[in-house]
Each structure stands twice: as structure tokens, then as C-alpha cells.
Amino acid sequence: MADAPPQPLLELKGLSMAFGGLVVIDNLDLVVNEREIVSVIGPNGAGKTTLFNLITGIYRPDDGEILLEGNSLVGLPPHAITQRGVARTFQTLRLFLNMSVIDNVMAAQYGKTKVDIVRSMLRTPGWWKEERQIRARAEEKLSFFGQRLMGYRWDQPAYSLSYANRRRLEIARAMATEPEILLLDEPAAGMNPVETHEITELIGKLREEGGYTILVIEHDMHVVEGISDRVVALDHGVKIAEGSFEQVATDPKVVEAYLGTKATATK
């Protein structure tokens, strides 16, 4: 495909959020273009997860705009935002632990399906048709992870999965909402080097085969280097650097945010 000019998918304009007197996100501008992978990095407490909570509607920003394909998302309830095409995973896993693996993925298709409860109770042909679609879509999303979430695992409860598989299942569940953009909150946290490598490849595959645009929070610099088209560094809610991985990683402000300045270090 020839290089078309990048279309902005998600735009944040002058976004601000404070908890009481504590400013967590301060006048943040950010653009994520279609089919781009953008990483958000920053020290703990920089406001990365708050940024995700603002985009997905869990918090309402004090000020600023959040636009998805030009339409504002501010003030919509989270489920409506997800239905418009924003899906996320959680840093601390929040699976439906006592539901089966496939039920987790099927449940997330609620917003994209229509058959109401009366038709479900009567098991109309429409219910059968849609239920088959839901099941097929769930299997398709799970097969995205190779052998990891296949076969006998479908009917096992989610709590029986290994930690890494639970992280994968969260991504599968987010994919099941059929989003435009995936927000991944530390997808490689707590994984061993092999699994981290797999996640890096997977995120690339999500874009290439899944066609998703991806905004990812990550601490593991190998992952960030491996996947990012662009890296944004946050500190105390302010964007302190943006650009390619090399540019951001060597930016003195970023080094300072992570390690402190030389002057304060020697004092």
C-alpha cells in the first residue's frame, strides 16, 4: 500500500485532570494516527494509567478534549466509549475470573450484538444466528494467540490460567469489543523474558494482522524499543518528550525524570 498521509484516530487536546490539588494530567496534547503504535513511558505516578482512565471514560477530564475520529468522547459513559471503538486492558488484571475463558471473550461482545433478552428467552432464529457469530468471533480472537489459549482451555475458568495467559486473555477480551484503538496498560508486566519477547511480537502482529491502532504503556524498554513508532514520555502529567525511541531515550529531560539530575544526585 502506498503511503497515505497519516489520519489522526485519537486526539487529545489540552487535557487536564486533578485530584483535589494534585494535578495528574496537565494540559496534555497527544495524537495517535491510524495503525500507529505509540508508547507512553514515564516514572511511577507520572499519570499514565490516569490518561487511560480519562480516555476510556472512567474519569471525566477537568478540561480539554478527547476526539476519536473527530467525535468527542468527553462525558460519555465507559461502555459507550468502548462501543465507539476504544478498548483497553488493565495494569492489574481485571478478568471475569469465575467465568470460562471463552465466556470472557464472548461477554465483551455485548456492545456489538443486539438480540434482546425476550428473544433470547424464546431462542428465536435470530438468537441462534447471533450466538453462533459471537462464539465464532470469540474463537477467532483466541486463536490469535497461537496454541496459548486454544482447545481445552476455552472451557476452563479464567482463574486457572497462568499469569501470562491471563494477560493474553485480557488482550483477547479487549479485541472482542471490535475496537479501532487498543489501549494496553503494561502488557509485559510480570512476564519472563521469553513471554516478554512473545508480547513484543504479538503487539506487532496486532497491528499487521488485526489492523488495530495501539497506545501502550510499558516500562520494559526492550518492548518499547521493539514496538514503537513513536514514544511519548510523561512526568507529573506533563509531556516532556515525544519522538522516536532513540530521541526520547536520550532526551536529557527523560533521563532526569527517571534518574534525577546530576546536580541533585551529587548534592
Add this chain to the structure above:
Amino acid sequence: MSETPGIPAPPEEPSEEQASRIGVDSWVAETERHGRGRGPLWQLARLWEYSPDPVKLLAFVALASTVPFWTNEGDLFVFGLFTLLYAALGLGLNVVVGFAGLLDLGYVAFFGIGAYTYAELSSSQYGIHWPAEATIPIAMAAAALVGVVLGFSARRLLGDYLAIVTLFLGQAFVFFTGVANPTVAGKGLTGGANGIPQLDPLTFFGYQLTSTKQLYFFLLIVVTLLATALYFANQSRTGRAWRALREDPLAAEVMSIPVNRLKILAFVFGAAVAGLCGTIYAAIETAAVSTNFSVSVLIIIYAVVILGGFGSIAGVFVGAIVINCTLEFLEPQNDHPEVKRWLFYGTIVLLIALLKPWFRPVLVLAGTIAFGFVVHAIVAATTAASWTSGVPVSGASWLARWAVIPTGSHGNFNNYLYIGLVVAVVCTASLKGWWRMIALVPTLYLTALVWENMLTQNGGITAFILFGAMLIGLMTVRPQGLLGTARVEIV
């Protein structure tokens, strides 16, 4: 990690025959499912686990259809009819509490709304005699409408506050119907404390259901349809969304599930089912009386659902059978007084039998029996004859030689028994090991004395004490209820 060996290569795809070997946890799961236990009880549990759900329902319906042919009219009324009614009520509550996880304490008010709606529209109260095919949908709609109004006003209060608001609704309903009784069209709307009497029998398209047998089969059809519909609802996208929001409301909301709307839907659903039950109940009793919709009824419905296991449709049936039959057996005017005693001692022996290792319960029970005879002999030898001359209510004669049952008044003997029992229970609970086993012996004997001297006279109290003991026992063994699924939290 000190050595950073770059990024290691990903593992190779497992080959076909390797795959099953690698899935060690699948092997473990399989073995656990097949290997545990060999006893007949376990076989039964496995048979249950492996039979498909429609087969279970059919088996229940087949068994339940035979009931009218081997019970008399009175037994069919109190055991058959009311078990089915509690099952239907439990099914509705199960949607609210079991599927969606909402603590709805006003459930019984919706039951009452159904009953009173039927009473207004099918009785001589206002001379309206509409047939059931019209009143039942109206009653369900009325209950659902109140549910919608309450659900919307309380949608910010979902959670613990919902419990309080709905409990208030329940109390307000009892007060409104029983005491307030506003005058409408020259007549008290709800008939006050006496309620509305002389309701029409259920009439469908000119066909009247009057005999207990007819009502029983009608209710059986209703319960079967209800269970099927709710089972289907649970298997749909709505059911999955309910389970998801019960697991984690925030995650459900972010996964495109409109959590508040679905909670209200479950709430309204439960209200409509309760309304349906209300109409049938009113028709069975041929009256609507406000005290029938009080908190004690709510507790029984909750006990049905808790005993069966939240979220389990089959569990509701088991819970309804156990709870209703126990309740009815314990009624003072019950025709089967000997069953009462069996139930009481049976429950105690079952609870004791849970002790491990196996010889402990044997020793404790043998000790209790011996202890009783010894105490009885001592009391008989040292005190006046009136202390031991009592006869147990409709009991075996050997009981009179085991339990100390005085005749006539002996001061505060009964009250001392009660206090003694409480002290003994506290002591037993605070002791450990063999001391506890030893303390159990007098505790059990005191329990038996309290039962023989007081509780047989008062079935209502006994029923609730017994339910308490049953639920405590159940909590220890199966916290998820008889047929519920254990929930796992990962910390």
C-alpha cells in the same frame, strides 16, 4: 536479571503429539474430575454433573408429576404446592441476587404487589372479576413498573444502599397495605389488617382451577416454563453480561456492557417474576393479607436461594424442597409429628458426623446417649417423681427414660435450660481438641432437653434455629451452596 542475553528465541510450536503432554494442567483437571471418590454418593454427584441440563429438568418434572398420585390433598397443598411456589420465587430472586449480584431486600414487596393486584381485579372487593389471563400480565407489569421506578431512582445507590432502599420498600409495602389502607371509591383499598378475602379462583378462558391437583399442575407448568426461560436468558449475551458485572462491574463497563441498565433489567425481571408468583399465591390462599409479605417470608426465599447456591437454577429447586418441607414438618399443627423429631435429631447427628476422624462422632454420640441415661438415673434417684414423669410429645417411650422432662411447673427450669445451653455452646466453641469433644456431650444433651421441653411446642422458632444450624453447617462444608459453583478470588 544480571545477564541480559539479548532476547531469547520464542519456543517452537509444539507438535501434535507433544501438545497433550505439554498440557499438564489439562491432564490434572481430567484426573481430578475422574479420579476423586468412589462411593455411591460420589457416583451420584458424577451422574448429576454429566447429565445435560434439559435431562435434569425433565427428570424433575417427571418426578414432580407423580407427587399428586401418592399424597393426600392436604399434603399436596402444603408440601407440593408451596414447594413449587417457593421454587418460582427463588427463581426470580436468583436472577437478581444470583445472576446480577444485587442485594434486593424488597423482593417480597413485589410478591405482595402481584397478590394485591390480583385481589383488586379478581374479587368482590370492587366487583371486578377479570380472568387470570388478563390479571396475571397486569400484575406482572405492575410489579415490574414499581421495580423500574425504584431501580431508576436507586441506580446511583446500587450496592449496599440498594439493600437499604429495597428493605424500606418492603416495610413500606407492609405498612401501606396493612395499616394505611387508603379509602378509594368508598372502600379501604387494601382491606387493612384483614386483607382482601374471597378472591376468585384462577380462571383461564373460562376454565377454573379450583382443586389442589389442578393448581399443582398449573404451578408445575409455570415453574418449568420459568426455569427454561431463565436458563435461556442466562445462556444469552444478557446472561453473560450479568455474570460479568457480578464479577467485576468496572471491567464489565469498560468491556462495552452498560452496567447500570443491566442491573435495573435484572431488578425488574425479578420484580415481574415475584409479581407472577404473587397472583398465584393470592389465588391459592383466596386472600391477600399484608402479613404474608413480611420480612420472615423474605428470609425464607433467601434461604431457598442460599441453600441451593446463588446462580444455580437447579439449586433453587433443591433449596425449595428442603426449606419448604422442613418448614411444614415443623408446623405445630402438622399431621406428622414424628417427622419433626427425626428432622431435628437427624440434623444434629449429620452436623456431628462432619467431625474428623471418623471415631470422634461415634464416641461423642455414644457418650451423649450414655450421659443422658446417667443424668436421668441420678435425677430420678435424688428428686421428686414429678421431675422425671414427663412424656415427650408423641415420642418413643425410651426417650422418657433418657431425657429429663418434668411435668407441671418447675420454676424457671426451661429458662435455665436455655441459658445453660448457650453457656455450653460458648464453652464448647472456645475449647480445643479432645476437650471440645468432651464438652460436646453435655452440650448435645442440653440441646435435646431444650428441644423436648420447649421447642416441640413451638415449631416457628425451631424452624429458624434449625435453618440457622443447617446454613452454618453448609457454610463450613460448601460455602457456595448445595449446587452452586465455588468462586475463586486471586489475590
